[in-house]
Amino acid sequence: MPQIKTILGIESSCDDTAAAVLRVVDGDASILANVVVGQTELHSAFGGVVPEIAARAHVEKLDVAVEQALSQSELALADVDAIAVTRGPGLIGGVVAGVMVAKGLAQATGVPLYGINHLAGHALTPRLTDAVPFPYLMLLVSGGHCQFLCVHDAMTFTRLGGTIDDAPGEAFDKVARLIGLAQPGGPSIERAAMQSETPKRFRFPRPLLDRPGCDMSFSGLKTAVLRARDQIMTKNGGLTALDQADLAAEFQRAVVDVLAEKTKRAMQAFENLTGQTGALCVAGGVAANQAIRHSLMQVADTCGVPFVAPPIALCTDNAAMIAWAGFEQMPYRAPDDMSLSALPRMPLDRASAPMLGSGKKGAKA
């Protein structure tokens, strides 16, 4: 008899309401449904995700997303063996809504409930898509996060470094706004950069490259773009499409350079820690950027390790990764009870010193 597990995943930590059904037969996973209901239009007027607006949307969309995921899978709730839900880190209003819906479903059906760290979802995705063996190096790079993780097993992660201020996705959004490109900033900057004709017109800093270690900083880069923009504006009264393209291109190059160099150092740190080489994996929305992907692939090539970038739909926020993380962690931990709490701050690596957020609230991520 094959061993079959069907897991319902629920994710609502930022501005995507997501539900997924994963079926694992003798360790082989297939995603039966991966529903993601975005909220981009709801937030577009505000220049960023508004937590209260996000929370309001999640609470009325979560059960609908679960229904959709089940019906796409042609399954009923009774076929589900476990429920995995993001319990943090993230925007607390949305996370609470997800956790409460999951508790309601688990209580009603008697199915075990697993609270999952959102970052573990991203970090374990390469095993869902490519069966990457432990240990491996994960660069998690998104709108809210940027860190290098050594993934030892389904439960153990060491943070090797990360951003000390903005996440790159955040920087892409802010820079897009500064130079008059549409949100979300990632795709529009990538598109504009392709139109650039004078690659050496600007030179923005590559923050922290002169320091050892694999920590990063992106906030100063944003200021450099602002200064260059203001110079052009003062001179010409506005930006041409070519100005936008050149600014976008140099900004993107700076991000690529920083990520590539820091990735090399992270690979060294990974080897020092584990005494072996491992695959270089990438996840998070920024991993959708082709320039970044390409340069990371080259880094992996140079070092002779495999490069794994899951398909975009599994790189950005989704619930299939939460269901998968639930499956991976099940053998090593007990299910959560009905007192499971939602956590705005939830570092994946509790041993390393916090980089973002401190004081009595503790580390953010």
Place this chain on the structure above:
Amino acid sequence: MAEHILAFDTSGPYCAAALLRGDEVLATTVEDMARGQAERLMDLLNETLAAHDLAWRDLTALGVGVGPGNFTGIRISVAAARGLAMGLGIPAVGVSTFEASLEDSQNTALALPAPRDSFYVQVFQDGVAAAAAQHLPALPDSSQARILSPKPGDLVTNIARCALARHATNPGAPKPLYVKAPDAAPAKEAGPKILT
């Protein structure tokens, strides 16, 4: 067979539950807490059912307080109710504090104190809402509105009674009654001028 209704409300600084068997109130429980409702709610409901030898499968419908009140508190209960309703295959009836405080077929305005001396107000005709609830910075002197100060135990019991009355009328999924728009200002900074 008697209908069993379980209602809960976390729209204020408490976790409240009420259990009905038909018209009979089997239990009303209120636990005061400024925070921690999300962690406590489900166990409180389990304990309430167990104390009367009932299981979740014995329930006919759920009642849930949708506010107005603490936004996070309302969402905790509404999200839990939606998950439970889907899992149990029974209706969850969203009941506002106004609806739960209405007496018979009144023509009346009801006012519920809100933060910073403001009020949530809704007008009812013949026991039915005549317009959407409003948030007023203050009640006008001429206002005839009845000012509510429901005790959490009475409120949750009335929510259960409303759910008993309405569960068979296809009530639709419960939605929070925020009254106030989200606190968010549109992005101030205009983008740069684009030259063509």
